[in-house]
Amino acid sequence: MNAETKLRRGLTHLEQLEAESIHIMREVVAETERPVMLYSVGKDSAVMLHLARKAFYPATPPFPLLHVDTTWKFKDMYALRDRTAAESVMELIVYRNPEAVERGINPFDHGPLHTDLWKTEGLKQALDKYGFDAAFGGARRDEEKSRAKERIFSFRTTQHRWDPKSQRPELWDLYNARKARGETIRVFPLSNWTELDIWQYIYAEDIPIVPLYLATPRPTVERDGLILMVDDDRFPLREGETPVERSIRFRTLGCYPLTGAVESEAATLAEVIQEMLVATTSERQGRAIDRDAGSGSMERKKQEGYF
Amino acid sequence: MATAFRDVTSADAARQAVENYLAANQRKSLLRFITCGSVDDGKSTLIGRLLYDSKLLFEDQLAALQSESKTAGTQDGGLDFALLVDGLGAEREQGITIDVAYRFFATARRKFIVADTPGHEQYTRNMVTGASTADLAVILIDARKGVLIQTRRHSYLVNLLGIRRIVLAINKMDLVGYDEGHFNEIVENYRRFAREAGIEAFVAIPMSGLKGDNITAASEAMPWYQGPTLLEHLETVPLAATREAAPFRMAVQWVNRPNSSFRGYAGRIASGTVRPGDVVSVLPSGQTARIERIVTFDGDLSQANQGQSVAVTLDRELDCSRGDVIVSAAERPALAGGLSAMVVWMSDEPLATGRSYWLKIGARTLSASVDHVDHVVNVSSMEKGDGRPLALNDIGHCAIRLDRPVPALSYSESRVLGGFILIDKISHATVAAGMVDGFTEPGRRKDHADAENRILWVAGPANAARTAFAAKAQRRLEALGRSSFVLDEAVLRSSLSSDLGEGDAARAENVRRAREVAKLMASAGVHVLVALDVTPAEAFPGRRIDDSDMGQERTDQWVI
Numbered sequence: 019m020n021a022e023t024k025l026r027r028g029l030t031h032l033e034q035l036e037a038e039s040i041h042i043m044r045e046v047v048a049e050t051e052r053p054v055m056l057y058s059v060g061k062d063s064a065v066m067l068h069l070a071r072k073a074f075y076p077a078t079p080p081f082p083l084l085h086v087d088t089t090w091k092f093k094d095m096y097a098l099r100d101r102t103a104a105e106s107v108m109e110l111i112v113y114r115n116p117e118a119v120e121r122g123i124n125p126f127d128h129g130p131l132h133t134d135l136w137k138t139e140g141l142k143q144a145l146d147k148y149g150f151d152a153a154f155g156g157a158r159r160d161e162e163k164s165r166a167k168e169r170i171f172s173f174r175t176t177q178h179r180w181d182p183k184s185q186r187p188e189l190w191d192l193y194n195a196r197k198a199r200g201e202t203i204r205v206f207p208l209s210n211w212t213e214l215d216i217w218q219y220i221y222a223e224d225i226p227i228v229p230l231y232l233a234t235p236r237p238t239v240e241r242d243g244l245i246l247m248v249d250d251d252r253f254p255l256r257e258g259e260t261p262v263e264r265s266i267r268f269r270t271l272g273c274y275p276l277t278g279a280v281e282s283e284a285a286t287l288a289e290v291i292q293e294m295l296v297a298t299t300s301e302r303q304g305r306a307i308d309r310d311a312g313s314g315s316m317e318r319k320k321q322e323g324y325f
Numbered sequence: 326m327a328t329a330f331r332d333v334t335s336a337d338a339a340r341q342a343v344e345n346y347l348a349a350n351q352r353k354s355l356l357r358f359i360t361c362g363s364v365d366d367g368k369s370t371l372i373g374r375l376l377y378d379s380k381l382l383f384e385d386q387l388a389a390l391q392s393e394s395k396t397a398g399t400q401d402g403g404l405d406f407a408l409l410v411d412g413l414g415a416e417r418e419q420g421i422t423i424d425v426a427y428r429f430f431a432t433a434r435r436k437f438i439v440a441d442t443p444g445h446e447q448y449t450r451n452m453v454t455g456a457s458t459a460d461l462a463v464i465l466i467d468a469r470k471g472v473l474i475q476t477r478r479h480s481y482l483v484n485l486l487g488i489r490r491i492v493l494a495i496n497k498m499d500l501v502g503y504d505e506g507h508f509n510e511i512v513e514n515y516r517r518f519a520r521e522a523g524i525e526a527f528v529a530i531p532m533s534g535l536k537g538d539n540i541t542a543a544s545e546a547m548p549w550y551q552g553p554t555l556l557e558h559l560e561t562v563p564l565a566a567t568r569e570a571a572p573f574r575m576a577v578q579w580v581n582r583p584n585s586s587f588r589g590y591a592g593r594i595a596s597g598t599v600r601p602g603d604v605v606s607v608l609p610s611g612q613t614a615r616i617e618r619i620v621t622f623d624g625d626l627s628q629a630n631q632g633q634s635v636a637v638t639l640d641r642e643l644d645c646s647r648g649d650v651i652v653s654a655a656e657r658p659a660l661a662g663g664l665s666a667m668v669v670w671m672s673d674e675p676l677a678t679g680r681s682y683w684l685k686i687g688a689r690t691l692s693a694s695v696d697h698v699d700h701v702v703n704v705s706s707m708e709k710g711d712g713r714p715l716a717l718n719d720i721g722h723c724a725i726r727l728d729r730p731v732p733a734l735s736y737s738e739s740r741v742l743g744g745f746i747l748i749d750k751i752s753h754a755t756v757a758a759g760m761v762d763g764f765t766e767p768g769r770r771k772d773h774a775d776a777e778n779r780i781l782w783v784a785g786p787a788n789a790a791r792t793a794f795a796a797k798a799q800r801r802l803e804a805l806g807r808s809s810f811v812l813d814e815a816v817l818r819s820s821l822s823s824d825l826g827e828g829d830a831a832r833a834e835n836v837r838r839a840r841e842v843a844k845l846m847a848s849a850g851v852h853v854l855v856a857l858d859v860t861p862a863e864a865f866p867g868r869r870i871d872d873s874d875m876g877q878e879r880t881d882q883w884v885i
């Protein structure tokens with residue numbers, strides 16, 4: 019943000035969100051032993067990483083990035099991830115659950131097990147393996163109704179369980195990061211950002227994002243009401259299915275066979291924001307994960323340790 | 326806001342439109358508010374309508390709302406706005422502690438963060454949490470019911486947390502025929518109460534969340550009301566202006582040392598303004614330096630204001646680390662060795678006076694103990710009751726001892742540096758929140774002497790009589806809010822000293838063990854009543870008490 023314009027008035031809402039997120043990150047670095055930033059390559063991760071660079075400037079953020087990989091992300095995501103790793107001087111740890119690798123777990127044959135083994139178990143294993151005691155995640159409270167009451171610091175037991183009864187009240191901006199040995203914290207510095215805030219900030223700060231967020235013709239099939247992109251030849255076509263070119267973009271990015279696209283002509287960031295402002299569909303609708311078990315499934319996933 | 330974009334199609338036009346929008350957003354500010362109401366006052370409906378009317382609902386959310394409204398059947402086929410925010414019931418059943426839910430909406434002028442607290446048992450704790458970050462409070466009143474005891478509770482808490490902008494939302498006006506007289510009467514009632522409660526100003530708005538009167542559009546049913554709608558008021562109420570006149574204060578969160586030639590102090594400015602060249606002091610050391618640079622990722626600044634996260638460098642090397650506070654040297658606060666504060670207890674486990682807790686204030690975490698509770702406030706009547714150990718949802722005025730000095734800043738001076746939390750050293754739970762309102766000067770450390778003074782040797786020759794007297798003394802201690810423990814023959818002989826036989830050597834060993842246990846317990850903040858047969862010479866450290874010490878004027882000497 020233009021430094022000099024801040025002089026003449028109070029902070030704008032984006033400046034205030036930025037200052038708060040920076041404050042949170044610095045608290046975590048000061049009060050925990052071995053923090054890590056979960057880097058999922060999506061737009062929220064991009065913003066989080068950008069804020070981290072601001073928080074610790076001129077130092078490099080004093081923690082590594084962790085990508086809990088599923089091997090089923092979009093090709094474009096891997097490309098941006100590797101470019102970010104090369105350009106930033108931060109260490110990038112890519113972790114793949116060896117059991118999932120060995121069993122060849124995939125979203126087509128294994129359903130919910132896919133998310134469970136790659137992401138939920140993968141994250142726990144990675145935290146254990148490297149001994150991280152705090153992990154930054156990019157979740158926001160506006161993503162869905164049930165996230166509205168999430169705390170910014172979320173405590174997990176030594177078994178990575180989320181114990182709903184022992185979460186702590188958060189007053190002012192005094193965060194209590196104390197914990198017993200073996201316990202871990204998930205920290206959500208973007209809690210108070212909305213999807214629109216994220217897009218505006220990406221635009222204003224010119225933050226690199228995966229091109230999949232911008233519309234262009236891509237090979238797709240329509241399945242169970244979702245438009246899926248055929249990102250590589252691992253995508254098993256059902257009988258009678260042939261990929262169709264559609265101009266699509268993504269509101270949110272996960273594993274490509276699980277992430278629904280929206281049809282759109284918005285080929286630039288400005289056009290995406292424009293579409294946002296005429297408000298069409300809230301972003302979680304594009305994620306198959308929430309539909310697995312109807313409402314309440316997010317809650318269950320969280321108790322199991324899914325981010 | 327949204328409609329302005331509908332006709333724009335080409336990329337260039339979109340860019341232009343978004344540029345305009347973002348330019349307008351440069352002036353967009355952030356207002357946090359809390360809504361307070363009892364169950365069924367219409368809080369969910371009101372918040373739902375604000376979300377709905379600010380048009381930031383997405384199509385799928387709208388579709389869901391329509392179908393859920395139909396299923397719920399609450400509004401005769403109309404939309405039930407309450408369903409937009411009703412995320413709290415299910416979690417409550419699952420036993421999940423929800424203190425506050427945060428909702429977001431925005432207009433062209435402001436972004437809003439609404440702290441919505443579920444109105445059940447944990448009300449005080451939840452409301453205090455939600456209010457701690459709010460700039461404004463919307464206090465709901467059901468027009469049929471008027472000012473209730475709950476209204477008084479809400480108002481007291483809002484005021485306690487330092488919220489100075491209060492909207493009295495007199496809701497469900499449709500159910501009282503939109504009657505002006507009725508509205509005025511409630512406002513008058515509230516005004517009387519507000520004066521008592523020390524609330525300086527409030528804005529009263531007659532409304533119907535259900536029918537949409539005076540929420541975002543002026544009510545046609547109440548032409549007698551000339552004031553702003555709720556949203557208009559929220560959009561235009563002046564925010565705590567960055568008072569440039571306020572003295573500069575910033576807690577150091579983290580020392581930024583990427584290499585030996587750079588040493589930056591990172592923090593978020595709690596108040597005031599800072600410029601290179603300003604003379605500052607670092608507290609508590611009191612060392613002074615000049616600000617050299619204000620360093621940010623976006624370039625060095627020539628000035629930074631309240632609320633900004635920055636890193637500053639100083640023109641000379643001095644001792645400054647996390648938790649220290651950098652302040653304007655010209656307006657440097659004194660140091661406090663002890664605090665007095667209003668404390669809200671948030672834990673199921675009650676306060677133990679004398680016990681050591683972590684106290685986090687600014688970026689500093691230190692050891693602290695509550696010496697005593699002066700009084701406990703009855704939140705409904707606002708009356709002060711006798712001091713006693715605070716239990717869940719109690720609010721009391723406490724004297725707090727610190728293991729090292731902090732800048733003497735009250736909560737009314739600085740919400741950022743005058744508020745603190747207490748953390749249990751064993752469970753790590755956040756057990757209390759406090760708002761500083763007074764200080765004691767930093768003195769010599771007398772914790773050690775105090776600990777020893779908590780050891781009380783109960784005199785008297787007969788076992789039973791000593792034990793009875795110890796029990797009496799214990800009741801006295803408990804009544805005054807002290808935690809205590811009785812070490813008598815029975816307790817010791819059945820546990821710690823079960824291996825000892827009879828005779829002088831065994832007796833002396835028993836006393837020695839009791840003394841060591843008493844010292845440990847006393848240093849943990851507990852008064853220990855040692856009811857053993859000892860000579861005056863053996864009664865050390867600590868003091869001997871007998872029946873004559875039970876009088877009011879005498880207890881002051883041994884209840885510390």
Ligand SMILES: Nc1nc2c(ncn2[C@@H]2O[C@H](COP(=O)(O)OP(=O)(O)O)[C@@H](O)[C@H]2O)c(=O)[nH]1
Nearest residue numbers: 364365366367368369370407496497533534535
């Ligand atoms: N007549 C009328 N009813 C209302 C109004 N606001 C809310 N209600 C009704 O009051 C009941 C409680 O409302 P709700 O918003 O759930 O209250 P909450 O418990 O405070 O969140 C519901 O039946 C609402 O439809 C209002 O302005 N007028």
